[in-house]
Amino acid sequence: MAKSDAGKLSLILLFAPFALWILLLIILPQIGIGYLSLQEKHGPNNYTFGFKNYLDFFREPIYWNTLLRTAWISVLVTVLALLLGFPVAYYIAKIAQKRSRAALFLMCLIPLWVSDLVRAFGWILLLRETGLVSGLLQSAGLTSGPVELLYNDVTVVIGMVYTVVLFMIVPLVSTLDGMDNSMLEAGYNLGGSRITVFRRIVIPYAMPGIVAGCIITFMLAAGSYLTPILLGGKNSMWFTEQIYEQFVTRFNWESGATFGVLLLVFTSAAVWLGLRLTGQSLASTVAKE
Numbered sequence: 001m002a003k004s005d006a007g008k009l010s011l012i013l014l015f016a017p018f019a020l021w022i023l024l025l026i027i028l029p030q031i032g033i034g035y036l037s038l039q040e041k042h043g044p045n046n047y048t049f050g051f052k053n054y055l056d057f058f059r060e061p062i063y064w065n066t067l068l069r070t071a072w073i074s075v076l077v078t079v080l081a082l083l084l085g086f087p088v089a090y091y092i093a094k095i096a097q098k099r100s101r102a103a104l105f106l107m108c109l110i111p112l113w114v115s116d117l118v119r120a121f122g123w124i125l126l127l128r129e130t131g132l133v134s135g136l137l138q139s140a141g142l143t144s145g146p147v148e149l150l151y152n153d154v155t156v157v158i159g160m161v162y163t164v165v166l167f168m169i170v171p172l173v174s175t176l177d178g179m180d181n182s183m184l185e186a187g188y189n190l191g192g193s194r195i196t197v198f199r200r201i202v203i204p205y206a207m208p209g210i211v212a213g214c215i216i217t218f219m220l221a222a223g224s225y226l227t228p229i230l231l232g233g234k235n236s237m238w239f240t241e242q243i244y245e246q247f248v249t250r251f252n253w254e255s256g257a258t259f260g261v262l263l264l265v266f267t268s269a270a271v272w273l274g275l276r277l278t279g280q281s282l283a284s285t286v287a288k289e
Helices: 002-037 052-059 061-095 098-113 116-127 132-139 153-176 181-189 194-222 226-235 239-249 253-278
Strands: 039-043 046-049
Touching: 002 039, 002 253, 039 052, 039 253, 052 061, 052 253, 061 098, 061 153, 061 194, 061 239, 061 253, 098 153, 116 132, 116 153, 116 226, 153 194, 153 226, 181 194, 194 253, 226 239, 239 253
Parallel strands: none
Antiparallel strands: 039 046
C-alpha cells in the first residue's frame, strides 16, 4: 500500500510542473482572450457583453481576406515542407548507415539553435539588392544591375519553408525508423515496383508521421509573425500582423482578442478537417507511442 501511495505521489510530482505550465500559460490566457473578445466597448470603462467584435471582423473584407490568405499560404508552405522533408527523413531513417544517422539528424536540428529573427535576417542579407544572390547574378552577367528579391510572396514562402521543414522531418524520421525493412523486401519480392512499394507500403506506414508533421508545420506557419513581416515587408498581408496592429498600434485589445480567437478556431478547424480527410486521429499521430 505504501509503495502504491509513493508511486501516485511521484506521478503527481512529475506531472505537476507540466500541468501548471499548461494551465498558467495556455488555458488561462486563452480563457482571458475569449472573455476579452466578448466585451463591447461603448466608452471609457463602459463595456457590455456581445458579439459586436466578431460582426465587425466579418463586415471588414480586408480582415477575413487576410485570414484566408494566411491559411492558403500556410497550406502551401506545409505541402512544400512535406515534399522537401520526406526524402530527407527517408534517407536518414532507411538508407543512411546507422552510425551516420545520429549525425545527419543532428545536422537537421542545428538550425533550431538559431532564433527565427537571426534566420530571417540571414535571408535578408542573401536576397536584398546588395546581397549575395544579387551580386552573383550581376557577376554572371544575368542582370545589368542590382536585383531586389525581397518583399514578395515567393520570398515569404521560401523563408517559412526553411523555418518549418525541420518540424516536418523530425516526426517523419521517428515514424519511418520503426518500419521493418522486411516489409519493403516483401513488396519487391511480390513484384512491386519502387513506385508501387512507396505508394502501397511506405506512405500508409508513414501516414501518422506525415499528419503529425503537417499539423505542426501548418500551425507554426499560420502563427508565424517575424518571417512574413521581415521578408514580406510592406507588401506582407499576414493575419498575425493584424493581431499585432490591433493590440499594439491601435490599443484595441477587444478586436485583437477577437482576431486571436478566430485564428485559433480557424487553424483548429483546418487541423480537424485534415485529420478527417486522412482518416487519422490525434491519438494515432501526435500521441503515437
